[in-house]
Amino acid sequence: MTIMLDHSQQIHLEYHKIFFIFLILLIFFISGISNSAETRLWTFVSVNKKNNDFLYSLRTQTRFKNLSLQYDESVSHGEIGYLVAKHTILSQGLTWSYEKETMGSENILRLWQQLTVGSKYRLYDLYSRTRLEERRHLTFKSWNFKLRERVRVLLPLSDHLDIDGFDEILINLNNPVWVAPGTFDQNRSYIGILGKINQNVDIRVGYLNRYFFSADRTEHVIHLGVDFSY
Template identity: 30%
Template sequence: MRPALAYNVSKKLSVWIGYDFFQSIHNSERINQAFWGQAQIKMIDSNSINLVSRTRLENRLSTLGQGQAIRLRERGFVELKLFPKIKPRPILYDEIFLNLNHPDWVSKKTISQNRVFLGIKISLSKTTDLIIGYLSRTQYNTEETIKENLANVMFEVSFD
């Protein structure tokens, strides 16, 4: 679950606050929570391409250990609009996760994850999008590096 509130400062800049709740299906005692703020900047917004930079600062808590973890996430997002009449639009993003501190339950490495996504965005209505694609996720844990290839489905709803 990831509820968030956004405010459009301008046509190109929005600021957000949000909350994440994650409970593992493999270990029901593992619960992670995060309170976060982010800035999203539309660097290019044209008829053929959108290029967006998103910077998020997270304050994270976990049942796995003591202390609050501070993490910075930076995402570059590209949406291609080369054929305006075709509703599914190709999208790509790359996101890096940086640990700014290291409580006992967080990897000792500064770079904790990298996620690369390639997929399509289907606008179901003016306020609802379905995003489907491939996600390559690399986690840099203290003891090992885990690479995962995942099918990813996102359902986005916005309220104006």
């Protein structure tokens, strides 16, 4: 049996192909230029609330080493956002991370301000996220300032399933003693599936490629999470 696609379906399919090819090539390029690689598993649960034009979000994330469930890091996020225009959100957030090290532990506090702008097209949704981040390692007095720019694409496969992908660059605006040298800190490329269980629950499964410029190192991250919205 032969299935015939109409013109709009053919265009839709071509967009999927182009996006997949671009992201896969980017991931392989970044992986290929690094001298070392490690494997990680990240899991998260988030709770999101919308009240008129205000948005509230809490997320807890646990990170493991080498898929062996060896504990690596805990990250907790809190965010308050305001819908300033259609598809445009201004946010203020706080993040606390605790990382277990061989010789002890690291506690890092992050404060951040964020602008998210979205555009909905017939075949996909496009989002730009710009974040200014202030980080402090609690062992030191100095602050690290980072600029994070992310471009995200959502491609619907059905009413309950989307392809989710993004690329994000992290840039150091200064380099205190506890931060790796160099202006470019990390690049993160992600490809995954967003499953809509119902109007309140989303499941995310994907692969994140995390490249560290100064260390010339790549992390291959399996990313699993659940979003609750109400």
